[in-house]
Each structure stands twice: as C-alpha cells, then as structure tokens.
Amino acid sequence: MDVRLSPEQQALRDAAARLAGDLGPKSVAELGDTARAAKLDTALAATGWRELRTPGDGDRPLASAVETAIVAEELGRGLADAPFLGPTLAAELRRLAAAPPAAEPETVLLTPDLSGLAVTAGAGAPCSGTAVDVHGGVSALALAVADGGHALVTVPVDGATPARDLTRPAAGIAGPPALRPSGVQTPLTPADIEGWTAFVVALTCADLVGTMRGAVELACSYASVREQYGTAIGSFQSVQHMLADAHVSVEGSRSVALHAAWAADTLPPGEALDAAAIAKAYCARAARAVCETAIQVHGGIGNTWECLAHVYLRRALFSTQLLGGVGAHLDRVAARRKIGGVPGGLR
Numbered sequence: 295m296d297v298r299l300s301p302e303q304q305a306l307r308d309a310a311a312r313l314a315g316d317l318g319p320k321s322v323a324e325l326g327d328t329a330r331a332a333k334l335d336t337a338l339a340a341t342g343w344r345e346l347r348t349p350g351d352g353d354r355p356l357a358s359a360v361e362t363a364i365v366a367e368e369l370g371r372g373l374a375d376a377p378f379l380g381p382t383l384a385a386e387l388r389r390l391a392a393a394p395p396a397a398e399p400e401t402v403l404l405t406p407d408l409s410g411l412a413v414t415a416g417a418g419a420p421c422s423g424t425a426v427d428v429h430g431g432v433s434a435l436a437l438a439v440a441d442g443g444h445a446l447v448t449v450p451v452d453g454a455t456p457a458r459d460l461t462r463p464a465a466g467i468a469g470p471p472a473l474r475p476s477g478v479q480t481p482l483t484p485a486d487i488e489g490w491t492a493f494v495v496a497l498t499c500a501d502l503v504g505t506m507r508g509a510v511e512l513a514c515s516y517a518s519v520r521e522q523y524g525t526a527i528g529s530f531q532s533v534q535h536m537l538a539d540a541h542v543s544v545e546g547s548r549s550v551a552l553h554a555a556w557a558a559d560t561l562p563p564g565e566a567l568d569a570a571a572i573a574k575a576y577c578a579r580a581a582r583a584v585c586e587t588a589i590q591v592h593g594g595i596g597n598t599w600e601c602l603a604h605v606y607l608r609r610a611l612f613s614t615q616l617l618g619g620v621g622a623h624l625d626r627v628a629a630r631r632k633i634g635g636v637p638g639g640l641r
Contacts, residue, residue, distance in 0.1 A: 578613075
C-alpha cells in the first residue's frame with residue numbers, strides 16, 4: 295500500500311488538526327473547562343466525523359478506515375475530550391448489522407477487562423461491562439445471542455467517570471441492565487465481529503500514534519525553553535537522542551497503524567486482524583516508551599499533576615488496554631501462525 299495521503303486526506307487531516315488545536319485542552323486545568331469541552335463537542339458533531347462509518351452507497355461506509363484513522367490520530371494528538379471513538383465504533387457495528395441509525399448518542403459496551411464486546415444471552419438477560427468514551431447519559435451497544443449469530447442490543451448507561459483516561463471517560467451499567475433490541479437488523483456472523491475487531495484495533499493504533507505525536511511535541515516545546523546552566527536543555531546531546539528515538543518510534547508506529555487501517559477495509563477479516571494485532575503490539579509498546587520519555591524530558595515537573603505529560607500517558611495506557619495490549623496481540627499472531635507461545639519478557 296501507499297502510505298502517502300491524497301490531497302483530500304491531507305485536507306481532512308489539516309481540518310482535524312485545527313479543530314483539536316483550537317478547542318482541545320492546553321493544560322490540565324482546561325480539562326475542567328466545561329464551556330470549552332462543550333464547544334469542542336458541538337464542533338465535532340457539526341463536522342459529521344462521528345458518522346464516517348455509516349453506510350453510503352450500498353453497504354460501504356461513507357469514509358475509509360484510513361480516513362477515520364486520520365481523524366482519530368489528530369484528535370489523539372490534541373487530547374480531544376469529546377466523544378469520537380465510542381460513536382464511531384457503534385456506527386460501524388450498526389453498519390455491519392444493517393441496523394438503522396441510532397436515535398440518541400451511543401457508544402459500545404466492552405467486557406469489564408475491555409478485551410471485547412460484551413455479550414448477553416438475550417434481551418432482558420443480565421449484562422455487565424464498561425462503556426467507553428462516554429459523555430453524559432448515553433446508550434451502549436452490546437451483543438446478544440441470536441439465531442444465525444449475534445444481534446445488537448442497547449444498554450442504557452450513565453455515571454461516566456474519567457478514572458483511567460482524563461479525556462475519554464468510561465461508565466458501567468447503572469443498576470439492573472435494561473436491554474432492548476436495536477432495531478431491525480441482520481445477525482452478525484463471527485466474520486463480521488472479527489472484521490469489526492480489526493477496525494477497532496486499527497483505530498486504537500491511530501489514537502496511540504496521535505498521542506505519541508502530542509507527547510513528543512510537548513517535550514520538544516519544553517526542551518526549547520527550559521534552561522540549565524544557562525542554555526536550553528534541548529541543546530544537550532542526551533536530550534536530543536531521547537527525542538530523536540521517540541520521533542523514530544512515532545514514524546514507525548504511524549506506518550504500521552496506517553497499514554492496519556488499510557487492511558481493515560481491504561483484506562479478509564482474519565488477515566485484517568493479523569495486521570491490526572501486529573500494529574497494536576508495535577504501537578502500544580512504543581507509546582508507553584515515548585510518553586515516559588516525554589515525562590523524563592520534563593524532569594521533576596513531569597511527575598506533577600499540573601504537567602500535561604501524564605495526560606498523554608494515561609490516554610496511551612487506556613488505548614493500549616482497549617481490546618488487548620502487547621502480550622494479547624503477540625499471542626494472537628503466534629497462535630494464528632502456529633509459532634508457539636510468546637515469552638513473558640516480550641509483553
């Protein structure tokens with residue numbers, strides 16, 4: 295595949311970058327600015343980017359997975375604290391099930407350990423899990439066992455809390471779950487769910503790439519103004535080496551993440567999931583190292599609440615956990631290629 299962006303894709307990237315740059319949080323204190331967050335949410339809704347994976351002509355989505363990943367990357371770079379991932383994943387599920395569009399904001403309900411879609415025995419049966427990317431009271435999509443595969447059901451959730459990721463709150467089910475069928479639909483087959491998983495993993499890789507980029511930019515900016523011994527620390531060779539290594543990790547991650555996004559639309563579900571698993575293992579490992587480098591470049595202040603570096607790290611760790619981290623995806627690749635277990639040290 296050609297990882298160069300088309301003029302249209304570059305324009306999309308520029309627009310997403312401007313939106314995140316103008317309305318995204320510039321400090322930890324701004325994360326509590328509800329007026330700013332509301333403006334970002336309104337602006338993001340106006341772009342229509344949350345509907346990129348809704349059906350266009352036939353059953354094809356309005357935009358490719360690569361274009362969706364471009365938006366996810368830029369929103370991650372700007373620490374955008376308005377819902378994008380959750381609504382996008384829900385829209386993709388509805389497209390695959392040929393279900394009608396949602397009448398209210400929604401996200402997806404993952405298992406409590408965030409390793410996959412939550413499944414219930416049927417409408418009205420007990421269900422538990424974690425709804426991701428929740429802002430205010432919304433509903434979440436889960437799977438219910440049905441003839442010919444799985445059907446989508448809707449689970450009301452509320453009480454979102456930013457316990458893990460300060461920019462994308464999560465929520466559980468408040469009280470006994472009230473499930474209801476999610477409109478007329480076609481049962482989802484194992485291949486559908488595998489293809490959806492590949493798309494989700496590719497999208498989390500894109501978010502990790504954007505988070506890394508933002509962390510490196512933050513560290514470079516600090517290194518250019520923080521002085522030690524009368525000179526900017528960015529002039530020190532040791533700091534330059536750290537930031538250069540981080541930049542290399544970002545570029546490698548971006549390449550493999552774009553390939554995973556391309557594969558989600560182009561390759562069979564199994565092969566697409568292989569590509570996504572390889573990308574997730576690479577990006578997740580790189581993201582933690584890059585974000586920790588950003589904290590180290592900041593020195594002592596990097597370990598304080600006021601420094602924005604920890605917000606990037608928290609977002610990276612949350613994206614890593616979504617549908618499995620390094621070890622889970624290395625095990626997936628090893629199992630499919632029958633090359634034996636993955637050494638614990640590689641996790």
